[in-house]
Amino acid sequence: METGKRLRVILALAAIMAVVQVLNTLTANSLVHHGILPRTLSGLQGLIFAPFLHGSFAHLLSNLPPFIILSWLVSTEGLGRYVRVALLVSILGGGMVWLFARNSLHIGASGLIFGLWTYLLARAWYQRSIASLLVALVALAGYSGLVFGFIPTPGISVESHIAGAVAGCIVAWLMHSKSLLETAH
Template sequence: MIVVQMVNSLTANSLLSHGLVPRTSSGLQGIVFSPFLHGSVRHLLSNLLPFVVLSWLVATEGLQRYVRVVLLIVVLGGLMVWVVGRPVIHVGASGLIFGLWAYLLARAWYQRSLASFAIALVTLLGYSGLIFGFIPVPGVSIESHLCGALAGIVTAWLMHSRRLVERGPAQ
């Protein structure tokens, strides 16, 4: 994200054209690229610490699980923004951050283990302020926040639901 922002800054924000633009064929590329693009250095810095901390907490399950969680949140959340978002360019890692946050909280519900509960408690205490990200603010993609959180919950359900785990693959 830092390297992408450096290139973006040096090219007068030319990379923002690769952001997610809902319901356009060119905007589909933004499903993958938008979490790495930021409108400014300030925007990047506001996302960097929560991204690192929440990523680390998810990575306690292992690197392979972390990669699957991130990919699912990025794709599911991005697709939802592409379907329901306002027709503007959506960029930034906040959708992924809200997805990781919601994943950690929902995972505790599905796993019902002491470790997942402890991590959810740390997540809730440390990042309870994210709840204010669901309040509309001009210039902020509330769609990314909402869709990212929903993608995090769905990802936790897909990976940890006891019914799915006990039954195994579709029979």
């Protein structure tokens, strides 16, 4: 039952992204202004909305497969853990983009994707279990190409990629470092 519920939540989030893109396209990209605009009061709304907003269907379609797969891998710890990880990565990563990124509109799920990816990698370090190591290896093998997302490319928010990755590591530390500390004693 839990497996089905996790899948339904992840697919529902992906469906929301698709519906938002359809609405955005039908309204001549009128929704993108709800993204993160650094150091502006209105740009703070992007901490919640930016992962659901994409500039085009190609942008959305490039984000959906890694979003779904990495979300599924994170959700193997349970739906509650997945929701906490996704929210914290979105808020921390988005907050870093809002504070430090260039003055441009930042939208898309890639910051969340990078955060989920690094969360899985860092979780293996903190948990030091065979299961978390195997999941990290799957994430690393499947998405090692994400490292190229740290290279600045025109029209792509490398800041979201970096901030998301840092947020994923921080969230893994927050959620798993206690177990590491207990084993040290």
